[in-house]
Amino acid sequence: MNNKLYVFGGGTNTALTDRYVYDIQKDAWDTVASVEVDNKTISVYGGNSIKLNEDEMLVIGGFNKEVYDWAVSNLGSLKEQELADFKAKYFGADVAEFKWNNQILVYNAKTNTWRSIGQIPFNAPCGEGLVYAGDSIISINGEVKPGVRSNRIYQGFIVK
Known part of the structure; x- marks a missing residue:
């Protein structure tokens, strides 16, 4: 937006909540x-985002940090039977237990603020395709829990 690149979150062995803007013209973060x-x-x-206008982006999805x-941590530290038991319980858990972000978030770059405009009426996705076409937003597939992708649009x- 406005010749700037916004980066929110990321992860490795932890879900990061860092947030940055890169000003292309100034070559500065x-x-x-x-x-x-x-x-x-x-x-x-x-999660994924789309640009709504010159000042706002909409974000859907996101893993629960905790x-x-x-x-x-458990997948990296447990061994043998403990690891097998953890995987069976974790990957077999109900979608709701993962507590993924179901808020429809809007970031306003002009005011540098976030707001929720409601909740999505379907399982919160991660890694979905998000498309803004005309007056509609389309959410395509995405995981609804680790290792389980939705076939829904x-x-x-x-x-x-």
């Missing part, structure tokens, strides 16, 4: 507002 709604930090690692960090409309 700076920090921007935390992804926070109602005083709660939200991880958007694994669940992600706990799982990665959802469409929502922007009311102006």
